Amino acid sequence: MRWRPVPAWLGYVGAAALVVGTTAVGAATRTVLDVPDVEMLYVLAVLVAAVFLGRGPAVAAAAVGVLAYDYLFVPPVYTLNVADGRYLFTFAMMFGIGLLVSSLAERAQAAAVRAESETLRGTLLSSVSHDLRTPLAAITGAATTLRDQAVDEETRRELVGAICDEAERMERMVGNLLDMTRLTSGTVAPRREWIPVEEVAGAALARTERLLARHRVRTEIPSGAAMIRADPVLLEQLLVNLLENAARHTPPGTEVVLRAEAGPSGLALEVADRGPGVPAGEEERVFERFHRGGRSDGGGAGLGLAIARAVAEVHGGTLHVEPNEGGGARFRLHLPASGASPAVPREPEAPGPGGPGREGA
Amino acid sequence: MSDATGLVLVVEDEPQMRRFLRASLGAEGYRVREAWTVADGLREVAAEHPDAVLLDLGLPDGDGLELVRRVREWSQVPVIVVSARGREEEKVAALDAGADDYLAKPFGTKELLARLRVALRHARAGTGPTDPVIQAGPLRLDLERREASVDGRAVRLTPIEWRLLALLARHAGKVLTHAQILREVWGPNAASQTHYVRVFMAELRRKIEADPSRPRLLLTEPGVGYRLADAPAPDPAPGGDGAR
Numbered sequence: 001m002r003w004r005p006v007p008a009w010l011g012y013v014g015a016a017a018l019v020v021g022t023t024a025v026g027a028a029t030r031t032v033l034d035v036p037d038v039e040m041l042y043v044l045a046v047l048v049a050a051v052f053l054g055r056g057p058a059v060a061a062a063a064v065g066v067l068a069y070d071y072l073f074v075p076p077v078y079t080l081n082v083a084d085g086r087y088l089f090t091f092a093m094m095f096g097i098g099l100l101v102s103s104l105a106e107r108a109q110a111a112a113v114r115a116e117s118e119t120l121r122g123t124l125l126s127s128v129s130h131d132l133r134t135p136l137a138a139i140t141g142a143a144t145t146l147r148d149q150a151v152d153e154e155t156r157r158e159l160v161g162a163i164c165d166e167a168e169r170m171e172r173m174v175g176n177l178l179d180m181t182r183l184t185s186g187t188v189a190p191r192r193e194w195i196p197v198e199e200v201a202g203a204a205l206a207r208t209e210r211l212l213a214r215h216r217v218r219t220e221i222p223s224g225a226a227m228i229r230a231d232p233v234l235l236e237q238l239l240v241n242l243l244e245n246a247a248r249h250t251p252p253g254t255e256v257v258l259r260a261e262a263g264p265s266g267l268a269l270e271v272a273d274r275g276p277g278v279p280a281g282e283e284e285r286v287f288e289r290f291h292r293g294g295r296s297d298g299g300g301a302g303l304g305l306a307i308a309r310a311v312a313e314v315h316g317g318t319l320h321v322e323p324n325e326g327g328g329a330r331f332r333l334h335l336p337a338s339g340a341s342p343a344v345p346r347e348p349e350a351p352g353p354g355g356p357g358r359e360g361a
Numbered sequence: 362m363s364d365a366t367g368l369v370l371v372v373e374d375e376p377q378m379r380r381f382l383r384a385s386l387g388a389e390g391y392r393v394r395e396a397w398t399v400a401d402g403l404r405e406v407a408a409e410h411p412d413a414v415l416l417d418l419g420l421p422d423g424d425g426l427e428l429v430r431r432v433r434e435w436s437q438v439p440v441i442v443v444s445a446r447g448r449e450e451e452k453v454a455a456l457d458a459g460a461d462d463y464l465a466k467p468f469g470t471k472e473l474l475a476r477l478r479v480a481l482r483h484a485r486a487g488t489g490p491t492d493p494v495i496q497a498g499p500l501r502l503d504l505e506r507r508e509a510s511v512d513g514r515a516v517r518l519t520p521i522e523w524r525l526l527a528l529l530a531r532h533a534g535k536v537l538t539h540a541q542i543l544r545e546v547w548g549p550n551a552a553s554q555t556h557y558v559r560v561f562m563a564e565l566r567r568k569i570e571a572d573p574s575r576p577r578l579l580l581t582e583p584g585v586g587y588r589l590a591d592a593p594a595p596d597p598a599p600g601g602d603g604a605r
């Protein structure tokens with residue numbers, strides 16, 4: 001069960017609408033129903049308000065309901081006088097039901113929310129501990145071998161290499177977890193600055209260079225300083241995660257293209273690969289936390305794409321995956337245009353140092 | 362290493378990190394002194410006159426930033442700060458307060474030694490006459506004659522581009538923050554206009570990089586600033602980063 005909190009004023013409007021509706025039904029069925037039966041209709045309205053709208057609207061529905069019921073149905077009709085003391089008891093019951101049911105509903109909602117976050121935390125903890133333990137086991141194994149056994153030079157090099165690689169993998173995972181926590185806790189506001197697209201792309205490619213060393217990486221970024229207003233660190237992280245994803249899910253030797261297109265509606269940035277592609281029906285699931293495309297080697301706890309999407313969203317953008325024409329997957333980020341690029345003071349076309357001026361090209 | 366004979370002060374509260382630094386710096390021929398706290402660190406700098414300080418920013422008795430500020434009141438000893446990735450503001454604050462460079466945790470030995478060599482070289486150069494010709498990989502800058510060339514091919518630069526490139530070249534291998542670059546090139550009033558630097562840097566890359574979208578010389582340090590590569594890799598071979 002997932003309840004969306006209703007804004008307070010809307011709750012009261014709903015309560016009023018319920019009482020008005022009940023009154024209309026009561027009036028219409030007056031000839032059929034006896035007066036005490038009409039009160040059951042009001043009790044129903046209060047119950048509905050209590051369950052769906054909360055305590056305040058439930059009490060309001062009870063109060064207005066009592067007044068309407070008393071004024072329109074309880075003899076003497078069209079006065080707020082009560083001839084029979086029994087009705088006072090009815091009024092008290094309506095308030096009581098409103099309070100009791102609304103507090104029960106609140107408690108049930110809180111329990112549901114708690115259970116949901118417990119499940120999430122449980123999934124997160126078990127996934128993280130498993131993912132961290134795998135590289136840790138490799139490191140412990142390699143390190144204790146080096147400490148306790150005599151090994152030849154080649155084995156030594158291999159073990160030391162394994163320790164470095166696995167430590168790096170752990171660092172990536174921890175980095176991903178921290179990013180995810182910061183992004184979903186709502187504590188990071190993007191620090192937006194005007195940055196050339198080329199610069200972010202270059203920084204992301206530099207950081208993934210080793211990972212993509214055996215792929216053919218190509219960039220298609222229009223020259224000319226296309227600028228985007230975004231958080232440079234977050235946007236770089238987004239691209240790094242897309243490139244890491246390509247490195248991990250496509251065979252060595254295949255091509256990875258980083259492409260940028262600036263248009264009036266904003267900026268599109270793509271990472272297109274020639275790997276097996278994303279299976280039909282999985283296009284949204286790959287962005288879920290802890291989802292791994294069927295493989296668990298060298299991964300970042302299945303968080304890379306979830307982080308990428310979260311970064312896109314804090315910038316008001318979108319991130320999707322679609323089939324790449326000719327095979328493979330194409331991750332496409334769209335960031336909405338954010339106004340005109342800022343002015344940069346032009347230089348006078350005065351002669352530059354040591355030469356007669358600016359180079360033509 | 363001919364210049365690996367200095368005394369390095371390590372200010373770090375984690376024993377395992379000190380152990381790693383002691384071992385790797387010692388193996389390279391450096392003498393190492395250790396301090397656990399800001400107070401100890403300050404005392405050591407005053408008493409031992411180290412050639413360089415390696416400073417962790419998260420210390421138990423205060424902010425490493427405080428140490429940078431205090432030391433800078435009377436000493437120009439190179440300070441390299443160590444802090445985690447994702448804490449870019451912290452690094453920028455330390456650099457703007459006078460630290461010379463930074464290392465993002467976790468870092469590899471290669472990266473550590475490269476940063477240290479650059480810092481020591483700049484500190485030594487600062488005391489003697491400066492060489493008017495700076496060579497950084499394929500890039501050659503003649504500060505006296507105001508000439509720039511890449512692989513022997515002359516590059517024409519506008520006055521601002523020249524100032525920008527000369528500034529980075531004078532600090533080759535060291536990171537410069539956006540604020541530092543703005544102050545030096547555009548003057549103190551432009552300190553918040555980071556997009557100036559970015560636009561001119563893009564322009565500069567187009568003139569001196571083989572592929573401006575994959576720079577080998579003018580490196581971006583996201584969220585921090587720029588660095589002119591000290592000894593750039595000629596092709597996509599493993600770079601200076603151990604673990605990014």
